[in-house]
Amino acid sequence: MATTDRQATTLALAHALSAAERGLAVLPLSRTKLPALRSPHQTAAAPAGPPCHGACGRFGHGVHDASADPDRVRALFAAAPWATGYGIACGLPPYHLIGVDLDTKSGTDAPAALRELALRHLFTIPETVVVRTPSGGRHLWLTGPPGTVVPNSAGRLAPGIDIRGAGGYLVGPGSRTDHGVYTAVPGTAELPPAPCPPSLLHLLLPPPRPHRPAPPATGGHGRGLIRFVLAAHEGQRNTRLFWAACRAYENGIGPALADPLTEAARHTGLPESEARATIASAARMTGHPPPPGSPP
Template sequence: MATTDRQATALALAHALSAAERGLAVLPLSRTKLPALRSPHRDGPAPGRPPCHGECGRFGHGVYDASTDPARIRELFAAAPRATGYGIACGLPPYHLIGVDLDTKAGTNAPAALRELAVRHRFTLPATVVVVTPSGGRHLWLSGPPDAVVPNSAGRLAPGIDIRGAGGYLVGPGSRTAHGTYATAPGTAHLAPAPCPPPLLRLLLPPPRTPRRALPQGAGRHGHGLVQFVLGAHEGQRNTRLFWAACRAYENGTGPALHGPLLDAALTTGLPEHEARATLTSAARLTGHHP
């Protein structure tokens, strides 16, 4: 291994140990910002068994390897001699870290979008740790309450704003990647992650699940299939799936009966209620029915 690689690994380990002293759980990363240790279960879990999150006792489970124990951290880096950076696991005590990743890709202005959200929802971003990425982006570190599980998301709040929550990690300052080095913004290195403003936290948490309405009699297997089709939608296809299912329901004469179950299914996938209702209304009108 080249001397520069050994130096990069030693420097990454030093930064990781320093972060661990602050109570942050860390894991080694490669130059690609991915976990540096390969999974011992590359062929997938054994049939009938859930995925392993480190219960096997071996390294290579991504963010589940993260630790604040100096001895374990040294073992992790010894097993990953090509690591040039480290990741900081989110969602763990004592900070229950939430990372707000403000990207700078062409066509997006994530900082402006975040400021607009702050004005619209009436919150102020507190002084907190800010990490500058090699591309000029910003990672804001916020602390969440222990009973709130913030999920990871990409672009859900606004284009260019990604969220790192439970099960995710942030690239730690001092890490070297193929595109450059991550560094703490001037004047923020001494800060602790500030509490996430409650209005922002509400935006980050998934919408509460609504009880699913039972399918009305007469909806049959076709109605059940349409509801399941909507429930299987991922972000970016929820509106399209709801519209298609609603059109089919109205064409088959079950539109009014399935309005409630389809609405519940759309809300379960995270589609805003006003948007879901508008989509159902459009489907009814397109097929010649009254909403």
């Protein structure tokens, strides 16, 4: 290893240990900004299995290796003597770090886009740690509330604004990469990461999933009738559907089972209009009104 690389590794370890003293979980990075240690499971001889996040006890699980324990940090760097930088895991206690990556490459003006978002959504970016990237971009360090999972995203807020959240990491100041050195903006290095403004936090969280009403509870008997229809062969599809629909109406679950029975009949090749007509006939036969929209 060249002398400059040994010096870069020594400096990276020193910066990483300093960050760990502040409670930040760190891991060694290579000059490409990727985790320096490769997965021990990605070999031709390794058997396929469920994803391992470090439960095996070995190094090489990316951000899952990150730690604030100084002995473990030294062990990680000892296992990766080629490391020239370090990453800081986001989303972990005590800070639950959120990284706002403002890119200036490809003609984007991410800082201006963030200012526009702040004006539109009525928030201000507080004084916090700011790290300058070799390309001239900025990383803003913010903290999130415990129990709130902020996902990683790229360009979702605006072009050039990437978010590092749970499962992601930020390149720490003092790291040396192929493109240069990451440095803390003067006057911010000793600041604690500031709380993320609530309005901005709301933008970072995924939108709530639309509520979908649960399907009607028809019990085991209803599922059995649907399976009975699904097992029908050509020549018995209408007969099975009519028998199942009669049993459903006799047991008081006909209205709830009308659509599932129709769908099951469609899977056997019966046209939907024919299936609905058969179910309507079963309803009338058992003295019940046919489902809404059934053929007369």
